[in-house]
Amino acid sequence: MIRIARLPKTSLTGFRRADVRRVRQTNLRIAASHSVKACCRARFHSSVATTAVERDGFDQNGTQAEIQRLQHVRNVGIFAHVDAGKTTVTERMLALAGIVKHAGSVDDGNTVTDYLPAERERGITIQSAAISFEWGWHNNRSGDDFDANDNVTIALIDTPGHVDFSVEVNRSVAVLDGAVLVVDAVAGVQAQTETVWRAMTRPSLNNHATTEEVRDTSRRLSNQNDHAHEPLPCLALVNKMDKDGCHFGNAINSIKQKLPGANPIPTQIPIFQSSNKIPTSSLFSRNLVAVPVDDLSAETGQFVGVVDLVHMRAIVWPDHVGNVSNVEECVPQVLPLLKTGTRQPIDETCHITKAAMDARQEFIEAMAECDERIEEFYLNEQQPSNAELRAALRRATLAQKALPVMASAALRGRGVEPVLDAIADLLPSPLDRLPPxxxxxxxxxxxxxxxxxxxxxxxxxxxxxxxxxxxxxxxxxxxxxxxxxxxxxxxxxxxxxxxxxxxxxxxxxxxxxxxxxxxxxxxxxxxxxxxxxxxxxxxxxxxxxxxxxxxxxxxxxxxxxxxxxxxxxAPRKQKKGKKVEPLFCLSGVASPKPVLTVRLEAESTEKQTRLSEVLTLLSIEDPSLVVEENDSVTLLSGLGELHIEVALDRIQRDKRLQAAIHLQLEPAWCHASPDSPCMILTDPAVTVSEEARSFLQVSEVATEEELVLKSVVFKALVEGCRGALKRGPLGPYSMANVRCHVVNVDAEEGLASLNAMPGALRAAAAHAISTLLTEHKSSCTILEPTMSVEVTLPNDMVGSVLSDLTGRRGTVGDVLVGEQEGYVLSKALLRGDVPLIEILGYATRLRSLTAGEGAFTAEYKGHSPASH
Known part of the structure; x- marks a missing residue:
């Protein structure tokens, strides 16, 4: 008889995965004569809301509602190397949460968080931008860690990925509770990825109090005016899985090799649509294949979904080509792989299910190494429930023992919904963090x-x-x-x-x-x-x-x-003898030291004063910009060439400049026929007078289109006018059949100031037109497309059809009843004009009115004033 002795719970943490598997295969638990000491770095213990309150003896009367609110708050940052897809991921999150109707594009320059002109022109993030939204918490149900509540409030900060703007990363890390680290599926971990990882994990930025095991380190750092902090729990997102050469497993290996202390554990495996013929499955209608993490096969196909290893379900997105901005066109299909309440597969022959079950077993083995409860399940050869796995993964993530890894192709709208759920499931609330x-x-x-x-x-x-x-x-x-x-x-x-x-x-x-x-x-x-x-x-x-x-x-x-x-x-007035309330301060935000210095010169004393004001504001915004001024020179120091370039661009854009424009707006009618109110639409025309051309020093005989290509200032003027005419005063409709004539142009400091900042002329033109249209709103009319309609129908039904067309705001011009050799033909012909929107579905109505004997044809005639 073999006597089985129980290992201490902490002993297995030092074993390798192979050792754990060997223990399970022999089904023996050997009592170690000495404890296994794992080579672990000092770690930080995450506090839990309820236990923290009970431990500290806090009076809980009236605090339950506040605890409930805090448990559903997430302060999260998006970090990555430049061009890994942070802003695209953020934009897709905002679209899914309903903040924007359509997801913006970095290439188009219409994203929410990249709002600076320099960001939209360069296609990169320069300043961190914060935005708050609510997300439906799909996995939060009764029986989980929290009370049932379907919403979590996420305060999201999109950070720059360029090293020149690392101060934005530092100050974001200082106030966040969790992070999402975006990794390129082709390039893997890159240089700035390692930089932001150090910012999230080193004890010098987040200003948090520490546990007893690192208090000595904290005390030493405090003598240097710095403080230790609790590292940020983090999720990893392997993005751009739709690119050629992508590989989920290689990206995970790069995380393991290049990010010190990271323990990447994939919680998903990607699903691809393969060009090869896949054995038939009752669950999937397309040629879909799940690629395990350790599969080095080069040919994968198109990324279409993921397998959720925690909940054993496949999430498959529609097969769209290119960027899908409308989230309603990209709703995923969720397919459970196991029978409800059991661990048996729905389809035992499904190759995706088989791959998922193998990957889930590896996931459980990895979790057994970093969570004691899963370790118990593993050694007893039991399967933990989904809720138990999710809770264990949250514990391991909060303790920085695990780095959950997920997959996405954010530009195509695939893989972002599970990330939002993971933010709610796995990342900490403010109650899970230590006080600063x-x-x-x-x-x-x-x-x-x-x-x-x-x-x-x-x-x-x-x-x-x-x-x-x-x-x-x-x-x-x-x-x-x-x-x-x-x-x-x-x-x-x-x-x-x-x-x-x-x-x-x-x-x-x-x-x-x-x-x-x-x-x-x-x-x-x-x-x-x-x-x-x-x-x-x-x-x-x-x-x-x-x-x-x-x-x-x-x-x-x-x-x-x-x-x-x-x-x-602010302190209240204290009575005599009463102790003054103590004052505290946080340690602030660290700023990298500048590495590049440029010399700035102003043309005049007045401009030097304005330059000093602008530099003061810039240095307040960006502590990594250092300004040195004396009687003879102004020096500006920054973190790199791009950093200085962006700062100089801000100086140029933020200078105050006044421009004046005199212009006229007049209609340009183009009727379809002399006796018809319908008009053929023409784009707004912009013309510039000889006087304005003289001020701008451009040719007086060249066409406007030629001058747009030759002069930056002239281009700004014309584009400002055309841009303002794209939205009329009566709604989100562009103007048509209108002529904008620029009579004259003037500027506070002449043409030289406009050459330095042509955007001012563009803004002045747009403002002048918008103001003019608003003041003369009554002179504008909304036009709608009108169709020329011909209806053939029985003679005895002309009256009912005429009445119906009149009710559709139609104008009937001709009613023809044919005659031949003394008797009336059975068919009549009606001609008229009807708004396009009114004849949608008219074929069905006409068949009903004429017992199926009527027919009609319609042809675009032009646009006419809307009567409703």
């Missing part, structure tokens, strides 16, 4: 212990914990938007609220982090003038006017706030 590390400031504003924690009477959660009532927020980004901000320079402040809440019109205290070797700045008191919604580059006012703990918000009317500042509630 704080620097305590005494009354003399001298920094003391960096690991000091604040405790209020009766509450043992620290300041910065989402359930703590005291306000603590970090400013991680500042931008200047004309027409916004309310501070004169359009300053909009982005902040992450860790604890407490911010409200519109609140008076707050702004604390800048102390600089090593310099005295700390005195806190400033400011008042919030308003809050904006997170919506990429277009911001509307936040209706509720409140931002709660765990959320990211945009604040206006804060005149002195800069990146890295801490926001706390």
């Amino acid at each position: 590390a704080l620097t305590l400031l005494d009354e003399g504003m001298a920094p003391t212990k960096s690991n000091a924690t604040a405790r209020t009477p009766g509450k043992r959660v620290t300041i910065g914990h989402p359930l703590h009532p005291t306000l603590l927020a970090l400013v991680f980004k500042v931008v200047h938007m004309k027409g916004r901000g309310g501070s004169g320079d359009g300053r909009v402040v982005f902040a992450r609220v860790y604890s407490g809440e911010l409200r519109d019109r609140d008076t707050v205290q702004v604390i800048s982090p102390p600089v090593l070797g310099e005295p700390a700045q005195k806190p400033r008191t400011e008042r919030i003038g308003g809050m904006l919604e997170l919506a990429g580059g277009t911001f509307g006012n936040l209706q509720e006017g409140v931002c709660k703990s765990g959320d990211v918000c945009a604040l206006v009317n804060l005149k002195s706030v800069a990146t890295g500042d801490t926001i706390m509630v």
Whole structure:
């Protein structure tokens, strides 16, 4: 008789996968005489909401609703190397969530998060952009980790992938709770992928408090004005699976080899439509094949779906060619592979099911190495349920023991829905993160212990914990938007609220982090003038006017706030003898040191003043830009050539320039016939007078089309006019049959200023036309297509058909009744004009009116004024 002894739960963590498999095959558990010590780096323990509250003794009266809200909040960033598809993935997420009707394209320059002109012209992300939306949480059902709730709120930040804009990555990492790392399916892990991975995992950016096992490291870093942080739990998305040369397994191997500490575990295997004949399956009608991760076959076909190894289901998207912007045309088909309530396959002969079952077994083996509960199932030769696997994968992801890997082709609209579900299922909520590390400031504003924690009477959660009532927020980004901000320079402040809440019109205290070797700045008191919604580059006012703990918000009317500042509630007047409330500050956001410097010169003293103002605003927005000014020279330093180039482009675009345009709009009628109201549509014509041509210094005899090709300024003028005429004042309809004549052009500093910034002339032309059309809206008419219709029908039914055509807003011109040798023919002919929309489905109606004996033909005649 063999006596089976039980291994300690922690012993198997040091075994290799082959060792675990050997233990299972022998079905023996050998009591080790010594514990197996795994070579593990110091890790951070993720806190859990309910246990954290119970452990810290927090009063839970009235907090259940707040806990429920926080459990359904996700602050997530999209990171990757340049051109890996981050913005495309983001745009597809927004389309799926209903934020936009059609997914934009980086090539077309119409994405939500790339809103700067320089971003749309270059096709790259320059500034990180935040946007918030809700997503239906498909896998959140009763019996899971959370109470049943079908919505999760995702605050998403799209970050740049170019190394010159790494400061955007640093400050995004500082306030996020989780990340999605996008990897190119062909190139795998690239240089900037490794850079952002270091930013997410090294203990120097996120400013979070640490556990006991790394407190010594935190204390050492604090002496250098830096703090340790809890690394970001992460998902990996292998994108561009539709490209030639893509390979899911090779991309995963590159993650394993090039990203230190990563343990990539594929939660999906890709499905391709093969050109080869596949054995018939009752589940799939197309020639579909699932390619395992370790399959090195070069020929895969077209990527059409994935197999979800957690839920054992196939997700197959429609077979479309090219970019599919409308999500309604790209709804996937979800096919379960196993019988309900059992582990038996629906179709035992299905090759995709067989590949999925093998891959799921490897997935369970990988999870057994990083989760104790799955380890128990594995050693007992039991199959965990889907919910148990999903919960284990979440635990491993939060503890950074696993990096779930998924597949997608975002440009074709495939594979993004499971990523949104995985964000809800696997990435942390604010309650799963440790509070930020704080620097305590005494009354003399001298920094003391960096690991000091604040405790209020009766509450043992620290300041910065989402359930703590005291306000603590970090400013991680500042931008200047004309027409916004309310501070004169359009300053909009982005902040992450860790604890407490911010409200519109609140008076707050702004604390800048102390600089090593310099005295700390005195806190400033400011008042919030308003809050904006997170919506990429277009911001509307936040209706509720409140931002709660765990959320990211945009604040206006804060005149002195800069990146890295801490926001706390303004102190109340203290009674004599009462202790003053302590002040804390977060450690701020690290900025890389500049590597390239250029010299700037202004033509005049007035322009130098304006240049200094613009550089000041730019350095506030981007702390990695360093400006040095003296009496003789202005130096601008940045992280690279592209960084400096973009900054100079911003300077050119943001200069104030006034342009004046005098123009006339008049109709250009083109009737189909003299006695008909129908018109043949013509595109708007733009003409420029000799006086305007003289100011622009272009030929007075050349055509407008010739000058558009020769002069940048003339092109800006014409395109500004044509662009404004693409949308009329009566709705989203382009103008037609109109002539725009530019009488004269003027500029504040002459033609030289327009040559430096032709966009100003384009904007002035567009604004002039829009204003003119709005003021004369009553002179405009909506035109609709009109058809010339001929109807043949029995003579005795002419009256009923005439009445029907009149009801369809038709105009009948001729009613012909034929005669031959003294008797009337049985057929009559009607001719008239009817709007196109009114004859849709008319064939059925005509057959009904004429007992099937009537027929009609229709031909486009022109456009006529709509009468409704």
